[in-house]
Amino acid sequence: MGRKYIDCRDYPSEMHCTVALSADTEDELLEAAVQHAVQVHQHQDTPELRSQLKTLFKEGAPPA
Ligand SMILES: [Zn+2]
Numbered sequence: 001m002g003r004k005y006i007d008c009r010d011y012p013s014e015m016h017c018t019v020a021l022s023a024d025t026e027d028e029l030l031e032a033a034v035q036h037a038v039q040v041h042q043h044q045d046t047p048e049l050r051s052q053l054k055t056l057f058k059e060g061a062p063p064a
Contacts, residue, residue, distance in 0.1 A: 002059050003059075003061055004022065004023060004025070004026055004057050004058065004059060004060075005020055005021060005022035005023075005057070005060065005061060006020070006021050006022075006029060006053065006056050006057050006058070007058070007062050011056060015040070015041065017041070019036060019040070020062035021033055021036060022061060026057060029057060030054060034049065034050060037049060037053065
């Protein structure tokens, strides 16, 4: 299992958020991404949000 990450810079946002999150498992990354989306981007924690976030996960580490 490789590392996975999600990079907010890839995600269209009016906030121009530059946070990148990474974890060893998709479940861990999803929990971190959901918390970030709810707290920072004021999203609702819904199954739709979770499935949308999963499509944004990438293999490896965030680019520097
Ligand atoms: Zn963000």
